[in-house]
Amino acid sequence: MNTSESEPQQSPELKISDIFKNHEEFVARVQNYTSYCNFQIWLSKVDRNKEKNIIRRTILCSHVSVSKSKKDKVNSRDRKSQRCNCPFFIRTSLDNNSGLWHILAMNLEHNHKMVVPEHKIFLSSERIIPQEIKDRIIVYHQAGCNVPTIRSILKQEYKDLETWIYNDIYNFIYQLNGKQE
Structure with a gap:
């Protein structure tokens, strides 16, 4: 019997103490978390060193910020924006001594509903072409x-x-x- 069908999926919990081997592993772990929780992220601010390598990264919920008024725009769609100043964020940094990435700060709370599981396949992060x-x-x-x-x-x-x-x-x-x- 396939255990993935009979047992609920374990939450890929994120904690301040989490350590990652590299930037890619960090982003993949956050994407795994967001897929489990049914929301999308925005890879926001990065800081780079002199060699142009990423040394700090902030990830935000895609519902961050508030949209500007669309009344003056020509051909704008008549639908409500999903942006609602969502407070979710995760900030990480590279430790120069160890070469590992550490979560510095985070807020995993949202002020909006998550995507219902039946509609999750329509999230751009889930629509990966094999x-x-x-x-x-x-x-x-x-x-x-x-x-x-x-x-x-x-x-x-x-x-x-x-x-x-x-x-x-x-x-x-x-x-x-x-x-x-």
Whole structure:
């Protein structure tokens, strides 16, 4: 029997005393935490040393800040902003002596509701295109298929896995084209 189906997932708790081998491990751990809690983050402020290496990082909830009024903007969508000055943050720093990253300060509280689990697949942080699918997109793109056609083909081939939206595929092709130039 698969234990992941029968047992609830353990919370990837974060504490001030947590230590990480590098910046990437820290960000991955926070992303694991946010995925478990059903919200998205914004990789905010970084401080760099003379060699341009990141030495400090602040991560915020994507609901941080308050949006500016949209009344004066042309073609603005008529929907309420999700930004609500959420107080969530995690600040970490590189210890020059040990080479390890330490959480310096954090506030894990939110002032808004989390995304319901059924809608979690629509969070951009959850819509990662697997390499196998990226390879298929490349083949279809090189064959001259446009993004709507590629998305339709993928929906037929991967009915259970398809969670990517038009923009995900478009952005992947755009990045691909930028690398080929």
